[in-house]
Amino acid sequence: MAATSTGAGSIRARVRAEMTDEIKTIARRHLAADGANLSLRAVARDMGMVSSALYRYFASRDDLLTELIIDGYDAMGEVAEAADAAVKDRADLAGRWIAVAVALRHWAVAHPAEYALLYGSPVPGYVAPQATVGPATRPVLVLGAILADAHASGLLASETSPPAPPLPRALRPEVRRAAGAVAAGLPEQAMARGLIAWTELFGAISFDVFDRLKNTIDERSAWFEYQTRCMVEYLGLTDAAPRGGQPAHRGTRTPRGASRPRG
Amino acid sequence: MAATSTGAGSIRARVRAEMTDEIKTIARRHLAADGANLSLRAVARDMGMVSSALYRYFASRDDLLTELIIDGYDAMGEVAEAADAAVKDRADLAGRWIAVAVALRHWAVAHPAEYALLYGSPVPGYVAPQATVGPATRPVLVLGAILADAHASGLLASETSPPAPPLPRALRPEVRRAAGAVAAGLPEQAMARGLIAWTELFGAISFDVFDRLKNTIDERSAWFEYQTRCMVEYLGLTDAAPRGGQPAHRGTRTPRGASRPRG
DNA sequence: CGCAGTCAAGAGCACTGCTCTCGGATGTGT
DNA sequence: ACACATCCGAGAGCAGTGCTCTTGACTGCG
Numbered sequence: 001m002a003a004t005s006t007g008a009g010s011i012r013a014r015v016r017a018e019m020t021d022e023i024k025t026i027a028r029r030h031l032a033a034d035g036a037n038l039s040l041r042a043v044a045r046d047m048g049m050v051s052s053a054l055y056r057y058f059a060s061r062d063d064l065l066t067e068l069i070i071d072g073y074d075a076m077g078e079v080a081e082a083a084d085a086a087v088k089d090r091a092d093l094a095g096r097w098i099a100v101a102v103a104l105r106h107w108a109v110a111h112p113a114e115y116a117l118l119y120g121s122p123v124p125g126y127v128a129p130q131a132t133v134g135p136a137t138r139p140v141l142v143l144g145a146i147l148a149d150a151h152a153s154g155l156l157a158s159e160t161s162p163p164a165p166p167l168p169r170a171l172r173p174e175v176r177r178a179a180g181a182v183a184a185g186l187p188e189q190a191m192a193r194g195l196i197a198w199t200e201l202f203g204a205i206s207f208d209v210f211d212r213l214k215n216t217i218d219e220r221s222a223w224f225e226y227q228t229r230c231m232v233e234y235l236g237l238t239d240a241a242p243r244g245g246q247p248a249h250r251g252t253r254t255p256r257g258a259s260r261p262r263g
Numbered sequence: 264m265a266a267t268s269t270g271a272g273s274i275r276a277r278v279r280a281e282m283t284d285e286i287k288t289i290a291r292r293h294l295a296a297d298g299a300n301l302s303l304r305a306v307a308r309d310m311g312m313v314s315s316a317l318y319r320y321f322a323s324r325d326d327l328l329t330e331l332i333i334d335g336y337d338a339m340g341e342v343a344e345a346a347d348a349a350v351k352d353r354a355d356l357a358g359r360w361i362a363v364a365v366a367l368r369h370w371a372v373a374h375p376a377e378y379a380l381l382y383g384s385p386v387p388g389y390v391a392p393q394a395t396v397g398p399a400t401r402p403v404l405v406l407g408a409i410l411a412d413a414h415a416s417g418l419l420a421s422e423t424s425p426p427a428p429p430l431p432r433a434l435r436p437e438v439r440r441a442a443g444a445v446a447a448g449l450p451e452q453a454m455a456r457g458l459i460a461w462t463e464l465f466g467a468i469s470f471d472v473f474d475r476l477k478n479t480i481d482e483r484s485a486w487f488e489y490q491t492r493c494m495v496e497y498l499g500l501t502d503a504a505p506r507g508g509q510p511a512h513r514g515t516r517t518p519r520g521a522s523r524p525r526g
Numbered sequence: 527c528g529c530a531g532t533c534a535a536g537a538g539c540a541c542t543g544c545t546c547t548c549g550g551a552t553g554t555g556t
Numbered sequence: 557a558c559a560c561a562t563c564c565g566a567g568a569g570c571a572g573t574g575c576t577c578t579t580g581a582c583t584g585c586g
Contacts (some may be wrong), residue, residue, distance in 0.1 A: 012532070012584070035387030040574065052575080053534045063573065120384025122473055124298030133478075165492045170482050195480075196463065196493055203466020210385055215396075216441050217458075219433050229428045230459055232398050234497065275553070275563070303543065315544080316565045324543065 020057050031113040072161045077138025079107045080240045084142050093150045094237040098169030101228045108205045147194045156236045197231045207234050283320050294376040329412045333398050335377045340401025342370045356413045357500040364491045371468045407445030410457045419453045460494045
C-alpha cells in the first residue's frame with residue numbers, strides 16, 4: 001500500500017513472510033516443549049536474533065499467540081474436514097462423526113500445548129481478538145453438517161426416540177439461533193443433543209490431553225472410541241446406517257479407515 | 264519437631280499458621296484478579312513484606328500452588344458433599360445428581376482461576392505432587408456414591424434400557440477397577456455411563472467458566488441445568504422417580520419419600 | 527547514485543522466581 | 557534471669573522475562 005517498496009510480490013515481502021513463518025514454527029516448537037509460557041527471547045535466541053528484532057514481525061507476544069491460535073483452529077478444522085471427507089459412504093453418519101472425533105483427538109494429543117491454547121484455560125492477560133472466532137467455528141461446522149445430513153435423513157434420536165427433557169422456554173431462541181448458524185433446519189431438540197455431544201467430545205479430549213484419567217483409564221484410544229460411539233448412539237446417528245437389520249448400537253462396525261491418518 | 268521450640272500448640276506455631284493462611288488468602292485474591300500467573304512478589308507486597316520472606320512459609324511458588332490446589336479440591340469436594348447431603352429424600356437420585364452438579368458449577372464460576380488451576384490446562388513447569396490425588400477424588404466420590412445408590416435400587420439405565428454399545432474387552436478390567444474405587448459393586452456398563460456423564464459434566468463446566476459459549480448460549484444457568492437433566496436421564500436416574508403426568512425433569516421434587524437421611 | 531524504507535542490535539526499564547547473608551526478635555532450657 | 561537456639565524479615569543480587577527506544581547498517585527502487 002505504501003506504493004514504494006512493499007509490493008505484493010516484492011522480494012522484501014517474500015523474505016519477510018518466510019521469517020514470519022520461521023518464527024511461528026520455532027514458537028510452536030517451544031510451545032510443545034516448554035508448555036504454555038512462550039518466551040520471545042528464547043525464540044529469538046533460536047533464530048540467532050536478539051529479542052527486540054522479533055518486534056519487527058509481531059507487535060507483541062499476544063500477537064504471536066493470536067496467530068498461533070488461528071493457525072491451530074485452522075489446523076483442527078482442516079483435520080476435521082479431511083476426516084469427514086475421507087468417509088466415502090456419505091450416508092454413514094455414525095462413521096463420519098466418529099472419524100471426525102477421532103481425528104480431532106488425534107490432533108489434540110499430538111499438539112497438546114496448542115490444544116491447551118485453544119481449549120484450555122485462557123492465558124491470563126490475553127483476550128482473544130475477533131479474528132479468532134471465525135477459525136474457531138470450523139471444527140464445529142463439520143460436526144454440524146453431519147447433524148444436518150442426519151436430520152435430512154430424518155433419523156436423529158430426537159425424532160425417533162422418546163423425547164428428552166423439554167427445552168425450557170428461555171433456551172429455545174438461543175438454541176434455535178445456534179442451530180441456524182451451524183446446521184440449518186435442525187430442530188431445537190436435536191441441536192441441544194448436538195451441543196451436549198459436542199461438550200462431551202471436548203471434555204473427553206481435554207481429560208485425555210490434560211492427563212486427567214491417570215490411574216483410571218490407560219487404554220485411552222479404546223476408551224475414547226467407545227465414548228464417542230456412545231454419544232453417536234445418543235445422537236441417534238447409528239439409526240442412519242443403511243444396511244443391516246438391527247439399528248441400535250450398530251455404529252461399532254465403522255470401517256477402520258475412519259481413523260486412518262489423513263492423506 | 265526439634266523438641267525445643269516448635270511445639271504443637273506453641274505461640275510461634277500459631278502465628279506461623281495464621282501467616283500461612285493469610286498468604287494463601289491473598290494469593291487466592293491475586294489468582295482471582297490476575298489469572299493463573301501468580302506473582303509471589305505481588306503477594307508479598309500486599310502483605311507488607313519482602314518477597315524473600317515468603318520463602319519462610321513456602322519452599323517455592325509451586326509449593327504455594329500445590330497448597331492452593333489441594334484447598335481447591337477440598338472446597339469442591341465439600342461443596343459437592345454438602346449439596347448431596349442437603350437433598351433430604353435420599354431416594355431422589357436425580358435430584359441429588361443435579362444438586363451436586365449445580366453446586367460444582369456454582370463453585371467453579373465463582374472461582375474461575377482456582378477452577379482453571381484444578382481442571383484447566385496444566386501449568387507449564389508444574390507437576391502435581393502425590394498429595395493432590397487424594398483431594399482430587401473427593402468430588403468424584405460424591406457422584407460415585409449416587410451411582411452406587413442407584414445401582415442398589417436397580418434403577419440404572421444400563422439395567423433397564425436397551426444396552427449401550429458393548430464395552431471392548433480391553434477396557435473392561437480398567438472400568439471394573441474404576442468402579443471398585445468409586446462405587447463398589449457398580450457393573451461395568453453403568454460405570455462407563457457414569458464416566459461419560461462425568462466427562463460431560465466437567466466439559467460443560469469448563470465451557471462455561473472458560474467462556475466458550477460466548478455468542479451461542481447466554482442463558483448459562485438454564486442451559487447447564489437442562490444439560491445436566493439430559494445426562495441424568497441418560498444415566499437412568501430419573502427412573503427412580505415415578506413419572507406422573509408432570510414432567511420427569513422436575514427431579515428436585517420427588518414424591519416418593521422413603522429412606523432415611525444418613526447422618 | 528542517493529534516498530526511503532527496513533531491519534537487527536544494544537541498552538535499558540520494570541518485572542519475575544529464587545538464593546544467600548545478615549541482623550533483630552522470640553521463645554525455651556538451664 | 558540469663559544465654560542459647562531458633563526463627564523471621566530485610567536487603568542485595570542473579571538470571572530470566574516482555575517491551576521500548578535509539579542507533580547504525582543494509583538494500584531495493586526510483
